[in-house]
Amino acid sequence: MNPIAASTETYSHPHASEDCPCADTSGTVVAMRRVPGFQVVENHYPAGLELTSHRHEHALLSYVLTGPYAESYGGASSVICPPRVLRYLPPEQNHSNVFDEGTHCLIVEVEPEALKRVEEHTKALDRPGEIQGIASTWLAQRLYHEFRQGDGLALVSLEGILLEMLAEGARHSGANRVAMIPRWLHIAREYLEANFLRQISLAEIAAAAGVHRVHLSREFRRYFSTTVGEFLRRKRIEHACRLVSTTDTPLAEVAMTCGFSDQSHFSATFRRQIGLTPARYRQTAR
Secondary structure (H helix, E strand, O other), rough: OOEEEEOOOOOOOOOOOOOOOOOOOOOOOEEEEEEEEEEEEEEEEEOOEEEEOOOOOOOEEEEEEEEEEEEEEOOOOOOEOOOOOOOEOOOOEEEEEEEEOOOEEEEEEOHHHHHHHHHHHOOOOOEEEOOOOHHHHHHHHHHHHHHHOHHHHHHHHHHHHHHHHHHHHHHHHHOOOOOOOOHHHHHHHHHHHHHHHOOOOOOHHHHHOOOHHHHHHHHHHHOOOOOOHHHHHHHHHHHHHHHHHHHOOOOHHHHHOOOOOOHHHHHHHHHHOOOOOHHHHHHHHH
16 A cells, blocks of 8 residues: 555544644645654645644644645744745644645654754754755755655655754754744735745835835844845745756746846856755756
8 A cells, every 4th residue: 555645534633732632623634654753744724724722742843835824832923834934843832723725734743762863962943933944945845755756765765854854953943933023024024925036125125014124134134044135045046946846947047037147146056055056956856
């Protein structure tokens, strides 16, 4: 039997606490695989689903494939979890979720022995947050690709990718504490998400958010641990990764589509961010 064959099973986490019960259903399992130290579940959450405060015995990594969702921790404001973002949730962390739209996620349950391998070196993975960086996005994309392969060799690859993802989480989560992000800063980020492929100025983004550009620049770096320019560059490279790995679009055309002045500049930036040239990345992805 194919270990990732489609299923219509309803998935409710078995470790929700009695004082913080989970909703009766928490999505539909599309596929599931066990890897030493991890359980990987491809899950679909229907539009309108709300999960009241609950917690899980094990730490979770979640990669949103399509459709955003909101997550909140105690009395803190909700954090929006958009597509193509990798997030980490520590074990026993009380949280609630709202799925206004249909959401498709890859959920990784991290068993204690795997988490301990990272915790021996750092305590950074003791709080929820987004795991930022091009490397984490690329690893999550590779994880999903290997997850869908369904062969014996994929298990070895999955284990290596998952351990790398934990290491990236420990490396990048130090500045990513869950914070009450101002509404105007959400607007600014959403504006960037919608317009990152075209030429855009700091003044235009600030105007969309209704703040001064100096205030935007300072607060964006404070809350997201990156500058506006670095965020734009990251989004363009992430989009380039998708085009390079999933289409046959010529690299020169990918460069222009993603806002680079020429293929040489694109290739140099891509290699600096990813560690591979676009051509090599395309070859590896396939």
